[in-house]
Amino acid sequence: MCLGIPGEVIELHPEQPDLAKVNVSGVRRLINIGLLSDDPPKPGEWVLIHVGFALSKIDEAEAAAAMEFLESIGQAYEDEIAALRESLIE
Amino acid sequence: MRFVDEFRDADKARALAVKIAALCEPGREYKFMEVCGGHTHTIYKHGIEDYLPEAITLVHGPGCPVCVIPMGRVDDAIHLASRPDVIMTSFGDMMRVPGSDGSFFDAKASGTDIRMVYSPLDSLKIARQNPDRQVVFMAIGFETTAPSTAMTMKRAAAEGLSNFSVFCNHVTIIPAIKAILDSPDLRLDGFIGPGHVSTVIGCRPYEFIARVYGKPVVVAGFEPLDILQSIYMLMLQLSQGRYQVENQYSRVVPWDGNPVALKVIAETMELRPYFEWRGLGFISHSALRVRDSFAAMDAENLFPVPGVRVADPKACQCGEVLKGVLKPWECKVFGTACTPETPIGTCMVSPEGACAAYYNYGRMQRDRIVEVAISD
Amino acid sequence: MTEPVTDREQLVLDRIDRARRRRPRVREERITMSHGSGGKATQTLVEAIFLEMFRNPLLEPLEDAASLPAGGGRMAFTTDSYVVSPLFFPGGSIGDLAVNGTVNDLSVAGATPQYLSAGFILEEGFPVADLTRIAQAMRDAALAAGVHIVTGDTKVVQRGKADGCYITTAGVGVIERGVTLGVARARPGDAVIVSGPVGDHGVTIMLARGELDIEADVRSDTAPLNGLVTALLDAVPGVRAMRDATRGGVATILNEIARAADVGVLVNEADIPVGPEVRGACELLGIDPMYVACEGRLVAVVPGDHAQAAVRAMRGHPLGTQACVIGSVTGDQPGIVRLKTAFGGTRIVDLLVGDPLPRIC
Numbered sequence: 001m002c003l004g005i006p007g008e009v010i011e012l013h014p015e016q017p018d019l020a021k022v023n024v025s026g027v028r029r030l031i032n033i034g035l036l037s038d039d040p041p042k043p044g045e046w047v048l049i050h051v052g053f054a055l056s057k058i059d060e061a062e063a064a065a066a067m068e069f070l071e072s073i074g075q076a077y078e079d080e081i082a083a084l085r086e087s088l089i090e
Numbered sequence: 091m092r093f094v095d096e097f098r099d100a101d102k103a104r105a106l107a108v109k110i111a112a113l114c115e116p117g118r119e120y121k122f123m124e125v126c127g128g129h130t131h132t133i134y135k136h137g138i139e140d141y142l143p144e145a146i147t148l149v150h151g152p153g154c155p156v157c158v159i160p161m162g163r164v165d166d167a168i169h170l171a172s173r174p175d176v177i178m179t180s181f182g183d184m185m186r187v188p189g190s191d192g193s194f195f196d197a198k199a200s201g202t203d204i205r206m207v208y209s210p211l212d213s214l215k216i217a218r219q220n221p222d223r224q225v226v227f228m229a230i231g232f233e234t235t236a237p238s239t240a241m242t243m244k245r246a247a248a249e250g251l252s253n254f255s256v257f258c259n260h261v262t263i264i265p266a267i268k269a270i271l272d273s274p275d276l277r278l279d280g281f282i283g284p285g286h287v288s289t290v291i292g293c294r295p296y297e298f299i300a301r302v303y304g305k306p307v308v309v310a311g312f313e314p315l316d317i318l319q320s321i322y323m324l325m326l327q328l329s330q331g332r333y334q335v336e337n338q339y340s341r342v343v344p345w346d347g348n349p350v351a352l353k354v355i356a357e358t359m360e361l362r363p364y365f366e367w368r369g370l371g372f373i374s375h376s377a378l379r380v381r382d383s384f385a386a387m388d389a390e391n392l393f394p395v396p397g398v399r400v401a402d403p404k405a406c407q408c409g410e411v412l413k414g415v416l417k418p419w420e421c422k423v424f425g426t427a428c429t430p431e432t433p434i435g436t437c438m439v440s441p442e443g444a445c446a447a448y449y450n451y452g453r454m455q456r457d458r459i460v461e462v463a464i465s466d
Numbered sequence: 467m468t469e470p471v472t473d474r475e476q477l478v479l480d481r482i483d484r485a486r487r488r489r490p491r492v493r494e495e496r497i498t499m500s501h502g503s504g505g506k507a508t509q510t511l512v513e514a515i516f517l518e519m520f521r522n523p524l525l526e527p528l529e530d531a532a533s534l535p536a537g538g539g540r541m542a543f544t545t546d547s548y549v550v551s552p553l554f555f556p557g558g559s560i561g562d563l564a565v566n567g568t569v570n571d572l573s574v575a576g577a578t579p580q581y582l583s584a585g586f587i588l589e590e591g592f593p594v595a596d597l598t599r600i601a602q603a604m605r606d607a608a609l610a611a612g613v614h615i616v617t618g619d620t621k622v623v624q625r626g627k628a629d630g631c632y633i634t635t636a637g638v639g640v641i642e643r644g645v646t647l648g649v650a651r652a653r654p655g656d657a658v659i660v661s662g663p664v665g666d667h668g669v670t671i672m673l674a675r676g677e678l679d680i681e682a683d684v685r686s687d688t689a690p691l692n693g694l695v696t697a698l699l700d701a702v703p704g705v706r707a708m709r710d711a712t713r714g715g716v717a718t719i720l721n722e723i724a725r726a727a728d729v730g731v732l733v734n735e736a737d738i739p740v741g742p743e744v745r746g747a748c749e750l751l752g753i754d755p756m757y758v759a760c761e762g763r764l765v766a767v768v769p770g771d772h773a774q775a776a777v778r779a780m781r782g783h784p785l786g787t788q789a790c791v792i793g794s795v796t797g798d799q800p801g802i803v804r805l806k807t808a809f810g811g812t813r814i815v816d817l818l819v820g821d822p823l824p825r826i827c
Contacts, residue, residue, distance in 0.1 A: 003128065003752045004234075004286045004312070004342070006093035025091045025746025027682040032211060034241050035351045046093065048289065048342050049750070051181070052209025052679075053238045055351070056289040056342050058093060063341035067096055070315060073109060074102045091742075091749065100810035137811015182752075182823030195820075199498040206823065208678050208751065314809045431506055431819050432493060451813040 369409025
């Protein structure tokens with residue numbers, strides 16, 4: 001429901017451990033990462049941002065798996081279309 | 091944009107659409123509810139329904155935390171904001187919601203100091219800059235947003251800020267879903283589960299939907315491919331006779347949610363015995379209030395609030411739309427007395443309310459892509 | 467293949483349609499910020515109050531500039547007010563907007579911009595150094611655009627009013643070519659072209675206000691478009707209409723075209739240029755870049771078979787290097803603007819009531 005955007009952590013605030021700077025497509029903002037205190041994000045990791053807070057880390061492995069699934073469906077679809085085309089020998 | 095663009099790919103969408111259509115049993119109709127207003131918004135904004143076969147209908151649920159705020163609470167907020175010593179801060183979503191005597195926007199036009207913020211933390215900045223005024227933050231949202239309000243309160247306490255408080259209107263999602271399930275008017279085949287609420291509460295709270303009511307639930311992301319994939323996963327469950335909770339949005343949603351977030355909510359807030367939801371009536375244990383230990387930041391404790399219950403205008407059928415019983419255009423006042431410029435109910439005001447979404451995005455004849463894809 | 471529209475749904479669609487064509491009326495008792503955003507509320511205000519009271523054939527087209535008979539030929543005449551806050555921002559200042567905005571309104575009317583007036587409303591306490599900076603910016607902008615500021619006025623109001631400085635301008639220019647431009651001339655088959663990436667100015671201002679704590683390398687796109695317009699008109703004399711995309715963004719102009727010419731407009735999301743930072747900021751805030759203000763972009767409607775020539779001509783000019791066709795004018799669904807999303811679905815692009823508001827949901 002709520003607007004959450006993926007952003008890349010660029011740097012942690014030198015003085016305030018609760019804050020980090022994130023990059024969203026070239027736009028930078030300081031956000032509060034206090035909700036991830038169990039496993040704070042490091043620069044280079046991606047987080048989900050909602051109203052100035054990081055709610056969760058983006059699991060790159062899961063994202064890759066999700067993409068793989070979608071690609072496999074896409075590939076299966078293309079294979080079928082190719083097979084269909086090949087079978088039209090008139 | 092990474093983690094966004096790849097989930098908006100049209101070719102993969104076509105492939106998924108074909109697979110979804112292939113799972114439809116001939117002669118059978120399917121009704122899935124997307125609980126979350128953000129999903130309603132995505133569905134309309136990207137034209138996702140164009141990819142679904144006619145047999146599948148999407149029903150829009152009550153997961154719009156702005157839409158469910160009763161008019162009386164809006165009046166209460168404006169009453170608070172009208173105090174000369176108060177600066178009210180609010181998210182943009184609330185600005186046009188109609189109370190009995192106008193919205194925040196109208197109040198602002200009459201001189202009330204209401205300021206829009208992107209984050210609740212921005213309210214603290216305003217509080218620091220205006221030590222002689224009281225800053226009241228209009229807190230709305232489901233469990234997605236409650237942790238942010240909680241963290242802001244803790245921050246204020248840590249800094250010793252004495253001029254900041256919260257007018258708490260956070261609501262919880264499970265009671266709303268339960269109200270839908272118990273509603274006799276609805277027959278749903280499954281749920282597209284809220285994505286971002288689940289990052290906080292996890293996926294377990296939905297298990298009762300599968301266990302007790304026998305309906306599949308797929309927790310979904312917010313990009314168009316996420317939603318299509320979730321529908322595919324629901325159809326797969328149905329075709330295989332399964333009903334479980336599955337997590338399509340696993341790249342963001344941890345199965346167990348965010349314990350830190352749940353902890354800070356519990357530290358600062360507690361469940362109200364009951365709360366009125368616009369259109370759904372009173373639901374017990376469905377909303378949060380500020381805990382006594384944080385009473386100094388509870389606007390309802392610091393200031394007198396009228397607390398008058400205002401009945402929805404007779405013509406308003408938001409309740410039925412929120413429950414998914416009526417499609418927007420089936421409401422008697424949709425498009426006539428109730429438009430985005432002259433909204434009667436919140437479903438039309440909130441950009442993700444089903445009516446606003448349909449009015450702004452969806453009013454037209456559709457060309458179904460899926461039929462075209464299959465006939466290719 | 468179309469889904470059959472139920473009777474009930476058709477009834478409602480017809481009702482909405484009739485409501486859209488009804489006589490405009492301002493329902494509010496007081497002016498709100500929505501009335502200034504360029505969307506529905508502004509449109510209703512202009513039609514219900516100003517057009518109603520001042521009605522005459524020269525005003526009725528409600529184009530960016532009025533086209534007036536003058537000494538045997540035609541002249542374009544326009545006016546604008548500038549109330550931007552903050553006064554100085556990356557890419558320019560209120561002074562740049564004042565000159566460029568006026569020049570652009572004249573240019574899209576097919577006129578050669580010539581003379582401007584500048585009225586200043588200054589707040590008591592406003593730093594003279596800032597006023598000097600603004601005047602310098604206006605001087606430089608006027609030079610770049612080839613116009614002269616030939617008359618003006620100054621008023622001072624008490625502290626607390628006028629946000630520092632408000633500027634009102636008027637501009638005139640001769641319409642030398644035998645062009646007749648106007649959005650009402652759009653026809654099915656025409657192409658819709660935009661001169662460059664959208665939303666730069668609006669996002670720059672939102673970020674410059676400092677309330678959102680967002681840093682980005684965005685700059686206002688404020689620029690005088692008369693050179694670009696000349697290049698376009700030289701290559702494609704049959705241009706139907708041009709509009710300066712300002713508040714309300716590209717979406718507002720597309721709706722103006724659809725409404726004035728009673729045609730449909732269909733645009734492709736994938737073809738609309740948006741800078742990456744503008745996109746990032748809009749995604750973060752939940753705002754649609756199509757509704758965000760520009761200050762140096764034009765939208766042109768040209769006959770379909772001249773679209774490539776038009777784009778080529780615009781790309782040859784420094785302000786049009788990213789010009790592209792974003793869609794077309796259609797005969798079906800008149801009055802409605804549709805968007806084919808990058809995802810492949812279709813949706814409607816309606817006028818917003820007021821400014822796009824950042825959302826959390």
